[in-house]
Every structure is written in structure tokens, then in C-alpha cells.
Amino acid sequence: MTSQAHDDAGLTGSVVVVALVSAISGLLYGYDTGIISGALLQIGDDFDIGSGWEQVIAASILVGAVIGALTCSHLAERRGRRGTLLLVGIVFVVGATAAALAPSPILLSLSRLVLGFAVGGATQTAPVYVAELAPTAYRGRLVLFFQIAIGVGIVIATIVGASEAVAWRLAIGIAAVPAALMFLLMLRLPESPRWLLRGGDPEGARAALQRVRHPDADLDGEFGEIRRNVEAEREAGTRGWSGLRAGWVRPALVVGCGLAIFTQLSGIEMIVYYTPTILTDNGFSDSTALRVSVALGLTYLIAQLIGLAVIDRVGRRRLTLTTLPCAAVALFVLGSFFVTGHDGKSAIPWIIATLIAFMAFTAGGIQLMGWLTGSEIYPLATRAAGAAAQSASLWGTNVLITLTLLTIMETIGTGQTFWMYGLFNVAAFVFLYRTMPEMTGHSLEEIETRLEEGEFTPAGFAR
Numbered sequence: 001m002t003s004q005a006h007d008d009a010g011l012t013g014s015v016v017v018v019a020l021v022s023a024i025s026g027l028l029y030g031y032d033t034g035i036i037s038g039a040l041l042q043i044g045d046d047f048d049i050g051s052g053w054e055q056v057i058a059a060s061i062l063v064g065a066v067i068g069a070l071t072c073s074h075l076a077e078r079r080g081r082r083g084t085l086l087l088v089g090i091v092f093v094v095g096a097t098a099a100a101l102a103p104s105p106i107l108l109s110l111s112r113l114v115l116g117f118a119v120g121g122a123t124q125t126a127p128v129y130v131a132e133l134a135p136t137a138y139r140g141r142l143v144l145f146f147q148i149a150i151g152v153g154i155v156i157a158t159i160v161g162a163s164e165a166v167a168w169r170l171a172i173g174i175a176a177v178p179a180a181l182m183f184l185l186m187l188r189l190p191e192s193p194r195w196l197l198r199g200g201d202p203e204g205a206r207a208a209l210q211r212v213r214h215p216d217a218d219l220d221g222e223f224g225e226i227r228r229n230v231e232a233e234r235e236a237g238t239r240g241w242s243g244l245r246a247g248w249v250r251p252a253l254v255v256g257c258g259l260a261i262f263t264q265l266s267g268i269e270m271i272v273y274y275t276p277t278i279l280t281d282n283g284f285s286d287s288t289a290l291r292v293s294v295a296l297g298l299t300y301l302i303a304q305l306i307g308l309a310v311i312d313r314v315g316r317r318r319l320t321l322t323t324l325p326c327a328a329v330a331l332f333v334l335g336s337f338f339v340t341g342h343d344g345k346s347a348i349p350w351i352i353a354t355l356i357a358f359m360a361f362t363a364g365g366i367q368l369m370g371w372l373t374g375s376e377i378y379p380l381a382t383r384a385a386g387a388a389a390q391s392a393s394l395w396g397t398n399v400l401i402t403l404t405l406l407t408i409m410e411t412i413g414t415g416q417t418f419w420m421y422g423l424f425n426v427a428a429f430v431f432l433y434r435t436m437p438e439m440t441g442h443s444l445e446e447i448e449t450r451l452e453e454g455e456f457t458p459a460g461f462a463r
Contacts, residue, residue: 014212015133018189019142021085022130023149024182025122028092030153032115032175033061034297037276038161038290039168046168047105051406059402060109064095064116065123065395072121073388077240081129081384082191084121089183091118093176100173118179124374124391128383131375132192133212136443139376141308147368148308151301154272158297161276162290193223194380197230229380229445232452243382244389251456252377255435256386260394262428263370266324266362267331267421269398270405271296271355278414284348292352296359303364316369317438317458323365324429330358331422338415366428370394376439377456379448437461 036058044054068088075084095115102108127146134142160171190212196205206223213219244253275296279289311319334354337347370390378386409417437458439447450456 026146026149030150034157061116065120068117068120069391092179127375155297265424328425335418
């Protein structure tokens, strides 16, 4: 059955609110992780700490994100996607408030650990929730609102940091406001119809689906397809975490977790978290470094908006494979400035231009895919567990990068570190070229059917 079979006449207000909730959770992710970049300059002076503590403070939110992703996968299965996101909204408020009031680096790190739980829970649950409520024709764009909102959050965080007029406690604590709004909006939304049907509530599932579909949509056809999919999974016995070990599910897990790891090894977090630190350590003034961060944040957002506009026409696979080599070249060029000693004042415009070029190619390419694929490539009965495994892979890689990056730069040099991440982009291209099929235009049920038939390959989807 083609993805157009259930295409509807338009988006309903409820689906728009669903996308808005997802966007707020993405904004909180981008802001809460991005704000530490500029705040570390103030926090280091306030608490009189060195790079070791700075790495711990930056990484604590990521450790919490791993815990949150794994924990919320179980909650999403047992309590539903909606209930889990309500909990995430509360934890966002508590974590942001506690971090803003922290009197020591230890308590700040612990508070950001709590905040990270919410970030991880949101990244695991929100894209899945949107994907399961969105019409097939709009799924890619609606799920990617989450990713776009991350860019908005990063831009806001870099602007706040670059202003140097906002105290770091206020900058961190203000995130409690959108978190509270997210909680209030979630109170208006239905549970995922797919989750309700799996739980044995067909009437509730149909009512939930009806709430998020246009009156002219083929409700009977879509509901029937979802029902058949759920029944087939029950017969197959492929459920939850144990289901991820099934041989026919493994190709999706390999692609999902591999893609998640490479989104971080691309170098994006190195740039987002540590650009001010890297630049100031190499002779840039604080104000110049912070202004560069704003430019990079804006580039991230603009590139993602462009990607959002073209992804359902160009295709997930093609867009990713086109942009990865360009990002790799940008990192190799960037590293050359530092290795050859051409990193003085005369080279500043070229260094900034290369940083912006890298950000454009990686943000408009592979970064769009990390959360999108986790919401659509796994079978329904293993979707929450698969998304959690993918989120944990992403956040675990992020933790390792954040805890070691400054140390690696001190050991092998700034330019050589850029080269290393350039090689990671080359490896990502090879991996995805061999394993990632083109899923654009295929419904969730179609993707699952290809998995069952052993055709979850680039060649299998091309037929």
C-alpha cells in the first residue's frame, strides 16, 4: 500500500499542537545544552574552576540524558507516550530551577543531571509521539519540527551568552517557562492511537486517531492498517527490548544506532559546546568568540530550515550522503589552519567562514536524520525501545566527546582534532551508503513490512 493511501485533506489543530509540544521539547534540548557554551565562561570565574570541572558540568546533562532515554522508553511503553511527556515537562521545570539556584559546581552538575533526564526523555519520546499521530504525507516535516526547534534553542542560547549581560543563573533558570507551557499543552492532547490499540483499547485508539485527522481523511483505511500491523506483531511475538534482538529487526537497529553515533562524531557537539573555549584558547577575544557562536547557531537553524523544506522531495538518504563529504572537507580545511600555524588574526575571517560552512553542511544533512529515523524505522512493538537505544547511543557518544574533547585537543592539538572528526564524517558516509535505505514517502507500516521481508537495504527500498 502506498503512503498516499491515507493522505488527508490537511492538518488538524490537534496535530499542530502535537508538533508544537514536540517543538518546545526540542527547543529546551537545544537551549539547555547550548546555554552552557557561553555560561561556562561566567561559571568558571564564579566558582574558580578549571577545564576539568567545566567538562563535568557540560557533560552532566548528557549523562542524565542517557538515563532519561532508557528510563522513559519503559515509561512510554507502560504509561503511554502522553503520560511520559507530561512527566518530562515537570522534570524540565525542576531541573532548570535547581540548576539556576545551585550554590556549588557539585550541585550544579547534579541539577544538570536531572535536567538531562528530561532532555533524554523528550528526545526519546517526543519524535515517536509525533510520528505515531502525524499523517504519512506530513510525518517527516512534523517530526523534524523537533529538530528545527533544537536549532532555535541553540540560537537563543548563543545570543543570550554573547550578550554577556545576562547572569548565568537567570540564563539557565528561564528554561522553566517553556517547560511549564509544554506541560499545559500536553494536557489537551490524546494518547497515541497505535499505543492504545496495542494495549487493547480499539475504541480509544479510533477516537484518538479521529481527533488528529481531517474529516475528509480515510480514517477506516488507516485504522485498519494500524490494526493489522498490531495484530501481526502480536503473532510474531516481537515486543519491547527483547524484540530488538530479533534477526529481522537488527538491520533497523544497526542503521538507527549507527546514525545516532555518527551525528555526534560529525563534530557538531564539539562546535556547539566548545567553540568559545576553543577560540579563546587560540587567541580570540571573548566577545569575538561569543559572536562566532551566534553566527554558528543561526547557520544551524537556517540550514535545518532549508533541509526541512526539501527533505520530503530530495529524500533522507540522498540529502545525508550529499552533505557528509562537504562537512568532512570543511573540517579538514579548518584543521589545516591550526596545524600549519595560519590561525592568527589575518586568518580569522577564513576560520569563521570554514566553521560556518561545516555547520551548514552537517546541520542541513546528517543532523536532521538522528531523531527522525528513530521515530520511523522500528516496528511498532519495539519502537519505544528502539528509539531509546538510539537516543542512548547518541547521548552516550556525546558524553564521551564532551568529557574528552578539551583533553584530546591539549594532547594532539586543535587542528589534528578537527582532522580526526573529518575522518569520522568519511566513515559515516561509507556506513550510511552501505546500510541506510531511502525511507522518504513510505508509511510506518510499509517500512515495517520491508523489515519483515528482509528488504531493509538501499537496494530493497529501490525496488
